[in-house]
Amino acid sequence: MDKKVEKSDDQEAVSEKKLNKLKGSIKTTLKRIESFNAEKSASKDINAMELEVKLRKLGQLQAQLDKISEQYCGIETSEDIETILEDIDQINIRIEETEVGLKLLLNSIKDEFKINPVSKDNAVTKIRLPEIPFTRISGKIADFANFKNLFVNLISNNEQLNDSQKLYYLRACLRGEAKLLESSSDNFQSLFKALSDRYENQRQLKNLLFRNNNF
Numbered sequence: 001m002d003k004k005v006e007k008s009d010d011q012e013a014v015s016e017k018k019l020n021k022l023k024g025s026i027k028t029t030l031k032r033i034e035s036f037n038a039e040k041s042a043s044k045d046i047n048a049m050e051l052e053v054k055l056r057k058l059g060q061l062q063a064q065l066d067k068i069s070e071q072y073c074g075i076e077t078s079e080d081i082e083t084i085l086e087d088i089d090q091i092n093i094r095i096e097e098t099e100v101g102l103k104l105l106l107n108s109i110k111d112e113f114k115i116n117p118v119s120k121d122n123a124v125t126k127i128r129l130p131e132i133p134f135t136r137i138s139g140k141i142a143d144f145a146n147f148k149n150l151f152v153n154l155i156s157n158n159e160q161l162n163d164s165q166k167l168y169y170l171r172a173c174l175r176g177e178a179k180l181l182e183s184s185s186d187n188f189q190s191l192f193k194a195l196s197d198r199y200e201n202q203r204q205l206k207n208l209l210f211r212n213n214n215f
Contacts, residue, residue, distance in 0.1 A: 016077050019068050023088070026061050026068075030094055033058060037101045045164075051106045058099050065091055137178040137195065144199035147173070156192070163188040170195075 033054050040046050069088050077084060137147055155161065155169050167188040174182060181194050 015071070015075050019071055019075075022064065022068050023091075026065055027091060029057070030061055030091065030098070033102075034094065034098050037098050037105070040105055041101060046105055046109055048106060048109045051102050051109070055099065055102050055106070058095055058102070062092070062095055065095070137173050137175060137199075144195070148196065148200075167191065 036050075036054060040051070065088060069085065072081065072084050072088075137144065151170070151173070155166055158166075161169075167186065170188060170191055171182060178195065178198075181198060182191055186194075
């Protein structure tokens with residue numbers, strides 16, 4: 001009889017160890033998702049598919065946590081059960097807060113896509129931007145002022161576009177000599193400044209005007 005009781009106690013000890021390990025694994029995974037949420041909240045580089053994957057993972061963690069919570073209550077633990085349940089409750093709060101953060105990010109993307117529809121055929125979420133409504137930059141200095149005024153009004157000052165979308169528009173406008181100014185490391189501000197520096201050179205503009213007045 002004593003041997004059976006001893007064996008039962010050993011099984012419970014193993015079960016408690018297993019549950020503690022599962023709880024630790026949940027905490028580790030949750031911490032990674034929390035870091036992902038913090039990183040994406042501070043960045044404009046957000047992918048809806050990534051957010052949905054993380055939300056599904058949170059749902060799985062919640063289900064696992066509910067299960068081990070019931071299992072803890074069904075065994076005798078070496079630690080006070082109230083302390084264990086309090087720890088589980090804190091994990092639940094963290095899961096809920098992270099879920100809210102991810103859903104807010106996902107909703108912000110959906111609101112943006114109402115303006116720029118998403119292509120359903122793409123496995124990766126991409127924004128389908130409308131056609132460029134103005135002429136391209138080919139390298140003619142005299143044409144840049146008109147281009148810049150129109151671009152600033154339609155694109156640069158458009159609060160519905162992020163910097164990646166503005167860069168897409170700007171690159172789509174480059175032709176010939178102007179296209180040589182861009183590089184793979186450009187962001188919107190650096191490329192627009194490079195173009196402005198190149199084509200708003202006052203000496204070149206004065207020389208152009210001088211030549212035109214002497215024809």
